[in-house]
Amino acid sequence: MIFPLEQLIGYEKNMYEITSAASRRAFQLSMLRDPEIEEHEGKVVSLAAQQVFTGEIEFRLEEGSPV
Numbered sequence: 001m002i003f004p005l006e007q008l009i010g011y012e013k014n015m016y017e018i019t020s021a022a023s024r025r026a027f028q029l030s031m032l033r034d035p036e037i038e039e040h041e042g043k044v045v046s047l048a049a050q051q052v053f054t055g056e057i058e059f060r061l062e063e064g065s066p067v
Helices: 005-009 015-032 044-053
Strands: none
Touching: 005 044, 015 044
């Protein structure tokens, strides 16, 4: 699996939010040692971005939360 570049280019909402959500999700996956990482050849950021872009996980940023 590769980074979902086409989805990133076509994304029309807040780019900061989607970047922050993917970054936080990648951190969660790595800390939990999610078995799905192995299935994606250890590409944690690509897996996280795919989950965020496809809506597999939902996200929201809270007012005043650090990046």
